[in-house]
């Protein structure tokens with residue numbers, strides 16, 4: 320039994336960390352784009368392992384396993400040399416394709432010494448990596464708009480000692496929306512729609528255009544929530560560095576005003592949305608960080624938990640994989 324498997328056995332919250340170290344396949348936010356200037360190697364804990372992120376000579380973001388194939392040093396403590404990463408231990412160098420391009424004592428590279436490359440995207444002010452060799456499913460995005468339609472910003476919402484999927488059950492847990500946040504929403508008429516990697520629904524009592532869409536388990540896109548007037552969009556998205564811990568970022572957007580004179584008001588609305596999301600997290604924090612989440616077969620679900628029940632079924636089918644160490 321691995322150390323991780325032992326932890327799982329001791330904590331029911333960790334049901335979705337497989338005993339073999341596998342975890343949900345998803346696009347995960349690795350860092351804000353602005354945290355990755357050219358020339359920097361960023362080390363990021365990822366799915367109970369670790370990755371490095373940097374930009375190649377064209378400025379394209381690269382995410383690779385952090386562990387050097389020679390003896391396993393953490394390459395994030397190395398340096399960028401001529402657009403390649405150099406391990407801090409014996410100065411082996413690796414190119415953007417992950418191949419060892421130079422070993423000082425040999426005076427050449429070694430094609431069969433490699434670090435794994437993750438599929439990478441840079442969108443909505445974030446660097447994203449997919450947990451798997453080939454990405455599948457719909458890329459996380461705002462509901463019903465493109466970047467051209469909105470003014471937007473992406474913020475760092477901080478960390479919480481809870482699994483990202485547990486925090487995200489919040490959005491379909493309509494009993495708690497009333498009890499904890501005093502929202503009037505109900506699950507009636509939500510029209511849940513599920514496919515392999517998304518769970519979409521309408522917020523019946525929000526604005527007529529109110530809607531939510533979960534991408535994989537960690538990006539929860541929502542539009543037109545009370546108490547704000549319609550025309551706004553939020554998408555909290557979470558990285559899972561290790562069991563029972565998550566780092567949240569949030570894309571915030573409002574429809575682009577037709578008149579430039581309305582821009583300051585639009586930016587003020589983004590500030591308000593940011594404060595609103597932070598407050599929701601604060602209201603949830605003590606409960607979700609301390610709970611032992613009960614899942615299918617263990618939870619005493621009632622009719623009003625229909626959204627939760629659909630999400631638990633969705634999670635059960637969501638493919639999982641080990642990080643590409």
Ligand code: FES
Pocket residue numbers: 387388389390391392406407408409410411
């Ligand atoms: S451990 Fe990286 S070069 Fe030796």
Ligand SMILES: [Fe+2]
Pocket residue numbers: 489490495499500599603
């Ligand atoms: Fe909540």
